[in-house]
Amino acid sequence: MRTALVSGGNKGIGFELCRILAKEHPEFRLFLGARDPERGKAAVNSLLSETGADPDRLCFVQLDVEDPKSVEAAARVVQEKSGGLDVLINNAGWAAKGSRFDAEVVRQTLAVNFLGVARVCDAFFPLLRDGARVVTVSSRAGLWGYKGISPELQARFSKEDLSLEELQTLANEFLSDVQSSDAVKKGWVRNSYQISKLLVSMYTRILARDYQGPAKDVLINAGCPGWCRTDMAGDQAPLSAEDGARALIPLAFLPLASPTGKFWYDGAFRSFYE
Secondary structure: OEEEEEOOOOOHHHHHHHHHHHHHOOOEEEEEEEOOHHHHHHHHHHHHHHHOOOOOOEEEEEOOOOOHHHHHHHHHHHHHHHOOEEEEEEOOOOOOOOOOOOHHHHHHHHHHHOHHHHHHHHHHHHHEEEEEEEEEEOOOHHHHHHHHOOHHHHHHHOOOOOOHHHHHHHHHHHHHHHHOOOOOOOOOOOOHHHHHHHHHHHHHHHHHHHOOOOOOOOEEEEEEOOOEOEOOOEOOOOEOHHHHHHHHHHHHHOOOOOOOOOEEEOOEEEOOOO
16 A cells, blocks of 8 residues: 655645545555644544545654654654655645744744755655655745845855755855844845745755655655645635645656656646746
């Protein structure tokens, strides 16, 4: 049986991704990852009731992407129960309400949207099987962040040989510049979410370029679900959470020799910078 894991699976787009996988892809054992055990188990029970799936095929796993011990424990659970992983969907995300922009908001946003994704990939990549698909939920907001930063910063982000260390340095500089109230002067946009999604999109590109794990034919891509009605994005969005999930699902089932290290939006691969 193939295995999939969705982080942040207890609500919003993550829950709809789990619903689609549970209802339409019985070939998968699905791990619904959630930070809060009560909410995560409630989400699993709701899906079990709706789909009639075998409880052994649809499981809750406690996964707090900010907590290294939680992430490592979740990876052990998946390893012990399934022996490997075929689809990893990095969905967990966070955005501050309103227009607040300060060091605390930046730190929290990066901790979930950038460092959390990196932490999950570090822990789960050793579990990837041949033909695995890695999907990271990013956003066109990252493109807007790229267009809004200074030409110097754009050049650093768009380097073909950009390393993980250099990307982390950029993240550290963003936080430091916000702390010193120099962010705008140093060329950043005043939006922590946009920069976090720029970082995670570039992280995806680097991962795909440098992947040297034992699994073969692994595809690693980022995708934007569009502006969807969720707790994080609000109720004014034109798309439903299911719409967003449906927009991302193709990345989990890309055929052999499909692109890797790319950005997916509105049914097609597009440039990270346009």
